[in-house]
Amino acid sequence: MTGIAGGLVRAGVTLPVAGVAVAGHAFLMVCVFMGTVIAIERAVALKHVVAFIGPLTSGGAGLALLAGAPQAAAWLAVAAALAFVGVNLVVVRRQPAAHTGLLLAGALAWFAGSVAHALRVLDGAVVPLWFCFLVFTIAAERLEMTRLMRRHVGAGPALLGILAAAACGALLSGFAAGWGGLLYGLSLAALAAWLAVFDIARRTVRAAGLSRYMALCLLTGYAWLFAAGLAWGATALGLPWRDAALHGLALGFVFSMVLGHAPVILPAVARVKVAFGWPFYLPLMLLHVSLALRLLGGYLDPRLTAAGAAGNALAIAAFALTLGASAIAWRIQHAPSQRKPRHEAPAGN
Structure with missing residues (x-):
């Protein structure tokens, strides 16, 4: 709620919200909220109590930020992302597949963006890397679903190439914002086209109920x-x-x-x-x-x-x-x- 309120203030809505919530809107929404939710989902799937260290730490990062300790919050997010990387390594070991590899790549993007944020380096790459975490996670889930469909033999390599370009664009944004942002944006548009063509949603939209x-x-x-x-x-x-x-x-x-x-x-x-x-x-x-x-x-x-x-x-x-x-x-x-x-x-x- 605080993250959303901070975003409303940034959009011009007058609300009595602490300045740290306004300045840390992206951190609260991506690292704290989405990071915690996704990490909980993965921990439940892994069925091991140690996997819950990550979401507990990312939740603690949000509390630290709102308590006025942004640097401590930043390093807690790094620890949470690192724990999430460890969870995904276990997932890949249990089930080696293209989609689990993408889940691991998303975790690494979260970790890289959080390290850059904590060290206050490559500022232009932080938000794109955080978004890579979310985009890669979603793409991995959709890739797993497309196994139920017959698709062109080049669809899988094309997706991996698009996401690799997105990761390169995110990193390049920390050095050359213009070129990096252009590559990142074009990669996102290409990913949308890939999903529109190959995702099973094209078929299930003609179904009924929850599937539609x-x-x-x-x-x-x-x-x-x-x-x-x-x-x-x-x-x-x-x-x-x-x-x-x-x-x-x-x-x-x-x-x-x-x-x-x-x-x-x-x-x-x-x-x-x-x-x-x-x-x-x-x-x-x-x-x-x-x-x-x-x-x-x-x-x-x-x-x-x-x-x-x-x-x-x-x-x-x-x-x-x-x-x-x-x-x-x-x-x-x-x-x-x-x-x-x-x-x-x-x-x-």
Whole structure:
């Protein structure tokens, strides 16, 4: 909540938020929130208590930042990322595959970005590397799903080449922001095209229920990823499209993936089942409409940027409430009847 509030202040919304939350908005959202959530998911899958050291440490990093110790928070994030690298090494050893290798590459990107952040070097590479962590993780999950489809023999190598270019662009951004940003942006756009062509969502969007909802989340997310990639490259060339690059990627792409996968991941991680229904579409629509208002309307009137950002926050809150309500609805639907039968056999003699 503090990370979101800090982002709202940066977008022009007046809120009583500490300065460290405003300055550390990206750190709180990527390293603390997303890092902790993803690390918990991986720890549950690994089924070993030691794997929870990472998410506990990244959560502690957020508390340290809000307590006014940003340098301690930065090094805690480094420790959390390093622990996450260790977890993914175990995953790769157990299941050597292209998608587990990408998960490890994402963990390494988080670690590299966090080290640069803690040492205050290669500032231009920090945020792109943090985004590589998220993008690589999502790409790995989608690559695993494409194993269910027949695809061109060159699709796998093409994906690895695109992600390698993204990693190079992120690192180059620390030395030559223009060239690095251009390569990074073009790589993101290429990844969106790859996902649009090869992802199984192209087929499941014609299904019904949860499958269609997830597919719509994915496909709209890929559209935002393409737009964010172009905006990132344009920003590197000097155009004022930084907000579209950052939040088209973070909100349009990453949070679309969160909205799409949460109804499946939450039951697996928290052992809480949800009753899927049409209300899940409301936060999704609000997210995309408010993001379009923020990124397109903001060029006409800065107040539209603030209004769109407030809509983004409302969409995230609405999704959390929808998840909670759907979990309660499932319990009610599947609760055993408490009513006694009308006719009971008499007690035995």
